[in-house]
Amino acid sequence: MYQELVKRDDLDAVLIATPWNWHTPMALDSMRAGKYTGVEVPAAISMDECWALVNTHEETGVQCMMLENWSFRRDNLAILNMIRAGLLGEIMHAHCSYSHDCVGSYFFDGEGNPRWPGEFLVDNNRNQYPTHAQGPVLSWMDINCGDRYASLTAMATASKGINAYFARTKGPEHPTAKRPFKQGDVVTCLVRTQKGKTIVINCDMMLPRPYDNRWSVQGTLGIYNEQRNSVYIEGRSPQSHQWEPFDPYQTEFDHPWWTELEPEAAQAGHGGTDFVELKMFIKAVREKGPTPVDIYDSATMSSIIPLSEASIAQGGMPVECPDFTRGKWESTKPKFAVV
Amino acid sequence: MYQELVKRDDLDAVLIATPWNWHTPMALDSMRAGKYTGVEVPAAISMDECWALVNTHEETGVQCMMLENWSFRRDNLAILNMIRAGLLGEIMHAHCSYSHDCVGSYFFDGEGNPRWPGEFLVDNNRNQYPTHAQGPVLSWMDINCGDRYASLTAMATASKGINAYFARTKGPEHPTAKRPFKQGDVVTCLVRTQKGKTIVINCDMMLPRPYDNRWSVQGTLGIYNEQRNSVYIEGRSPQSHQWEPFDPYQTEFDHPWWTELEPEAAQAGHGGTDFVELKMFIKAVREKGPTPVDIYDSATMSSIIPLSEASIAQGGMPVECPDFTRGKWESTKPKFAVV
Numbered sequence: 001m002y003q004e005l006v007k008r009d010d011l012d013a014v015l016i017a018t019p020w021n022w023h024t025p026m027a028l029d030s031m032r033a034g035k036y037t038g039v040e041v042p043a044a045i046s047m048d049e050c051w052a053l054v055n056t057h058e059e060t061g062v063q064c065m066m067l068e069n070w071s072f073r074r075d076n077l078a079i080l081n082m083i084r085a086g087l088l089g090e091i092m093h094a095h096c097s098y099s100h101d102c103v104g105s106y107f108f109d110g111e112g113n114p115r116w117p118g119e120f121l122v123d124n125n126r127n128q129y130p131t132h133a134q135g136p137v138l139s140w141m142d143i144n145c146g147d148r149y150a151s152l153t154a155m156a157t158a159s160k161g162i163n164a165y166f167a168r169t170k171g172p173e174h175p176t177a178k179r180p181f182k183q184g185d186v187v188t189c190l191v192r193t194q195k196g197k198t199i200v201i202n203c204d205m206m207l208p209r210p211y212d213n214r215w216s217v218q219g220t221l222g223i224y225n226e227q228r229n230s231v232y233i234e235g236r237s238p239q240s241h242q243w244e245p246f247d248p249y250q251t252e253f254d255h256p257w258w259t260e261l262e263p264e265a266a267q268a269g270h271g272g273t274d275f276v277e278l279k280m281f282i283k284a285v286r287e288k289g290p291t292p293v294d295i296y297d298s299a300t301m302s303s304i305i306p307l308s309e310a311s312i313a314q315g316g317m318p319v320e321c322p323d324f325t326r327g328k329w330e331s332t333k334p335k336f337a338v339v
Numbered sequence: 340m341y342q343e344l345v346k347r348d349d350l351d352a353v354l355i356a357t358p359w360n361w362h363t364p365m366a367l368d369s370m371r372a373g374k375y376t377g378v379e380v381p382a383a384i385s386m387d388e389c390w391a392l393v394n395t396h397e398e399t400g401v402q403c404m405m406l407e408n409w410s411f412r413r414d415n416l417a418i419l420n421m422i423r424a425g426l427l428g429e430i431m432h433a434h435c436s437y438s439h440d441c442v443g444s445y446f447f448d449g450e451g452n453p454r455w456p457g458e459f460l461v462d463n464n465r466n467q468y469p470t471h472a473q474g475p476v477l478s479w480m481d482i483n484c485g486d487r488y489a490s491l492t493a494m495a496t497a498s499k500g501i502n503a504y505f506a507r508t509k510g511p512e513h514p515t516a517k518r519p520f521k522q523g524d525v526v527t528c529l530v531r532t533q534k535g536k537t538i539v540i541n542c543d544m545m546l547p548r549p550y551d552n553r554w555s556v557q558g559t560l561g562i563y564n565e566q567r568n569s570v571y572i573e574g575r576s577p578q579s580h581q582w583e584p585f586d587p588y589q590t591e592f593d594h595p596w597w598t599e600l601e602p603e604a605a606q607a608g609h610g611g612t613d614f615v616e617l618k619m620f621i622k623a624v625r626e627k628g629p630t631p632v633d634i635y636d637s638a639t640m641s642s643i644i645p646l647s648e649a650s651i652a653q654g655g656m657p658v659e660c661p662d663f664t665r666g667k668w669e670s671t672k673p674k675f676a677v678v
């Protein structure tokens with residue numbers, strides 16, 4: 001029983017990498033056992049779970065961090081440094097996406113039977129996997145430390161991708177080619193913050209396409225576009241209204257977490273990103289300090305799952321985003337990746 | 340008086356390139372005078388104007404076309420041919436944008452006084468300029484000829500870009516650096532069609548940035564991404580889930596309107612696009628046939644202006660999109676650029 005495991009005296013921390021519906025229950029038990037808790041994405045899949053994480057953290061005083069690795073990507077951290085240096089001015093808008101064709105590899109087995117993630121596609125129509133998109137955007141926009149998500153609206157396309165995949169690969173009479181799924185192929189969420197920023201969050205996992213995150217962030221002085229690997233910064237970019245390459249900015253604004261990285265670490269998962277993430281988590285455990293991503297950010301990113309489901313079910317009605325910080329967002333200073 | 344001008348017997352057609360609020364009134368008079376009418380974008384700026392265009396066209400039987408040139412772009416027409424050849428499968432989702440920093444050049448004069456387009460930014464918060472984004476998407480998605488816009492939700496950022504521009508260029512005490520504007524910097528619309536397709540439409544004209552349209556369209560077999568100038572097509576692209584360059588497809592699926600173009604035409608506005616557009620308009624006038632873009636598409640594209648304003652004013656509430664075809668969308672066959 002994992003409940004016994006998390007109580008062991010010879011453990012300092014617990015990493016949870018189980019099916020989505022086990023993330024919150026196991027994280028609660030881990031926090032209650034006094035263990036630093038790292039939980040895979042998403043930290044929660046319902047609003048009750050989001051609040052349970054926040055409340056249990058506050059009751060126990062134990063740190064819990066969702067392991068959203070794209071917050072630690074080298075390019076995304078350089079952009080964060082540029083934003084904090086004021087290069088983009090006041091941030092107004094961002095776009096982000098998790099665009100990854102996962103029908104044939106992740107959601108279903110070779111016979112067309114849903115694996116555990118695929119089970120969520122039968123009865124739920126929502127942004128199933130919103131945290132990789134949001135990870136860097138949260139810190140780019142000072143969410144929960146100067147601003148907060150205020151409202152969300154969402155729409156989903158019809159559900160065609162799964163049926164089309166199995167009709168194409170197994171024939172039109174295959175059961176999964178005809179089975180109805182609630183999950184739409186592409187879900188688009190539109191979030192507005194308390195201070196008037198907006199974010200487009202796409203989830204696009206059911207159609208054939210290359211992997212993409214499509215990050216873009218813009219402010220009153222400039223813009224970064226990940227697809228173009230380019231920036232434009234008023235008064236600094238050499239040509240008016242012309243993109244310039246991001247690469248020199250990557251060098252100039254590289255984050256110390258990456259410049260101090262041992263060469264061999266770059267061989268680790270996702271080009272070293274997973275190494276940096278776990279290194280900073282373990283540093284927090286060793287120093288008994290706060291984790292780099294806190295429980296409020298973990299709950300906020302995860303809450304897009306139930307919020308999008310509620311909005312889609314009501315034809316795109318705007319739904320209110322809860323303030324997991326209970327007002328602390330106004331006085332909290334940015335702390336992610338501040339060194 | 341233009342009312343006398345449009346009645347002249349020696350005119351076959353009228354082109355209207357006036358401030359936005361004159362487009363519909365002049366188009367109505369031109370149709371009533373029996374003249375083929377080409378009207379600059381947007382054709383209308385209110386729902387009443389959209390319906391007046393449709394009703395007057397139906398009452399008079401006179402053709403009226405909004406001059407949306409990006410529908411005629413060489414790349415966009417090649418994509419249309421690819422879609423009609425089935426390469427992308429069933430179309431599910433598109434993204435499009437009009438991203439063009441127009442504060443210093445178009446909306447305001449050198450002293451910071453609003454020019455006529457800038458006057459709309461004082462009291463209106465909406466997608467002010469939605470047609471360049473939508474032009475190609477309408478035909479990619481068979482809007483009004485097999486499908487139709489069903490509902491829309493929209494959000495706008497706060498209004499910071501105009502004040503920031505004039506604070507930067509004229510000093511923080513300049514009146515336009517302090518004047519309040521209702522118009523948000525970036526407006527995002529989310530449209531769902533009757534058949535369950537979705538479209539993200541951005542309008543982004545108030546912040547410093549390079550020009551962009553950010554077209555992307557995807558279906559059950561593949562995706563086109565304009566920013567990457569790339570496609571991925573299942574079963575055809577050489578590497579699974581890897582982009583390949585669009586250029587060979589441009590050659591293979593080039594539209595006859597462009598392959599038959601005289602070399603000198605490519606010197607005309609927007610790389611020949613404006614030439615193709617006007618050539619096809621004039622061809623319709625000479626042959627007394629239908630214009631390439633009809634009044635229903637013109638009204639649909641323009642209606643995003645008042646629809647987005649209504650949704651934004653209600654905090655992103657979904658609003659119903661009118662069916663300007665009054666049910667004819669179900670039986671109408673695609674005709675734009677069919678040769």
